[in-house]
Amino acid sequence: MNLDIEIFLADEWHRAANLFVHEPALGYRGPVTLDYDPQYFLDHASIDYSQGHPARDIRALSVRLPVDLASRYTQKWPPFLLDLIPQGHARRQLALAMGLEENSRAADLPLLLRASGNTIGNIRIAQAEQEERQRLASSTPVGVTWGEMLERSERFMEVFDRFMMIASGSSGLQGEWPKVAMTQSADGLYYPDPIVADDQAMDHVIVKLLRSDKATDRDILRLEGLYSSIAAQIGLNVKKAGTYAPGVLIVPRFDRKIVNGRTIRFGQESIVSALGVSEFGYVGTHESYIEVIKSVSTDPDADVIEYVLRDIANLAMGNTDNHGRNTAIEKYTDGTVRLAPVFDFAPMRLADETIVRSTRWECMKSRGGDTLPNWQVVCDAVYPNDKDRAGKLLASLVAFGERLNEVPKLVASETRDIEPSISRALSRFDEIRKSLTVNLPTLVKR
Secondary structure, three states: OEEEEEEEEOOEEEEEEEEEEOOHHHHHHOOEEEEEOHHHHHHHOHHHHHOOOOOOOOOOOEOOEOOOOOEEEEOOOOHHHHOOOOOHHHHHHHHHHHOOOOOOHHHHHHHHHHHOOOOOOOEEEHHHHHHHHHHHHOOOOOOEOHHHHHHOOHHHHHHHHHHHHHOHHHHOOOOOOOEEEEEEOOOOOEEEHHHOOHHHOOEEEEEEEOOOOOHHHHHHHHHHHHHHHHHHHOOOOOOOOOEEEOOEEEEEOOOEEEEOOEEEEOEEEEHHHHHOOOOOOOOOEHHHHHHHHHHHOOOHHHHHHHHHHHHHHHHHHOOOOOOHHHOEEEEOOOOOEEEOOOOOOOOHHHOOOOOOOOOEOHHHHHHOOOOOOOHHHHHHHHOOOOHHHHHHHHHHHHHHHHHHOOHHHHHHOOOHHHHHHHHHHOOOHHHHHHHOOOOHHHHHHO
16 A cells, blocks of 8 residues: 655645555554655755755654655554554544454554544645545534633533544544644634644644543543643743643643744654654663654753653652653754653552553663662763763752752642642652752762
8 A cells, every 4th residue: 555645844735755555454563665755855855965964854754764765665664653553542442433453453554544634743644634634524613612621511522522533633642541632713713623724723732531530530630730830830841831620631732833823833753763663562761762862852962951850750740651652852843853842741650550660761770770760870871971961961950859849839739639649649759859969969079
């Protein structure tokens, strides 16, 4: 099967590449051939290529796939496609609706085509977009207000249930919590994302609902909204805090931006894809992800610091769900590539199913594990041959420890009615915060 892959640049979609799927029944574990379109290469990347700088930024399908004229045959699908395949709640619901076996690899291609017509980021599959147009053609657009989304009104829930299945901007959202991508149109109402034309878009959000009626899940969703606000206040990169109401969280999208009535799409790629891994459930190390950041970021020192600070925040605030697809690379229209803003930052320690940290510090394996990292060791592992950078990183961690002192006060003012949950979420907070102060004397001596 031939698929045409398009990339959004300079206000329009461009045919960028062709993907031939040799054995569709094998899903992402089957061989493919990927070729950039020659005209796309000439128009958007040939000059850079001739100067010895192949385009790996927003113009490329992946930071690992520079725009060139090479024909790439691989035994598995390229990793960036796995970012587009529905997983979790969306995969289960779509597979059921489409009569597919959820865990069958033969379901991967049909699910990809259902989800990749209007995706997170700036990549889509042309055939998927065409199929989506046909699905939506018979549907009457129904808009809802901001208040209706927060109230989970009957009209909004009808829109949610219906378009979560047929609108690719929603079906492609990964994770265990039901989500729908909504876009505000010029009339002030919010519609499922693919319905609103770019020149009519005013705002882009993701609406996240409870995955169950359990009290723990209610607390997790509520605290995710609060955590995004706290993350911004302690200096982490957050585009904008989410808005919470009972049973719903509205999250601003950071892969879209409205500029003078134009919709700008930024590229987004999971750090697992940027590492070059074509597999789900991959368990990586912090060190391997940091090496990716060093190699692709326009400002690697700043992004490495941000990455390590996020791990500290996860440890201190009980977010154990730190797998690689919860961290992404963002590609901007000015050609820069940076660590994407924080997302899915929530106290998953509260989850009934006991979610454990999957991404760990390799350098701590022989030192008792990374439950309580020695941050001096971590900094030396991040920059093994650069004492100055290791020292600057450690200084940033120590300063972050000071900012963490504000967290209990910020949390307490909003969570008195769920004190047992927040106490459990922050059960290791003091221990982690104190671990950042013991290295200060060492830092000064360096």
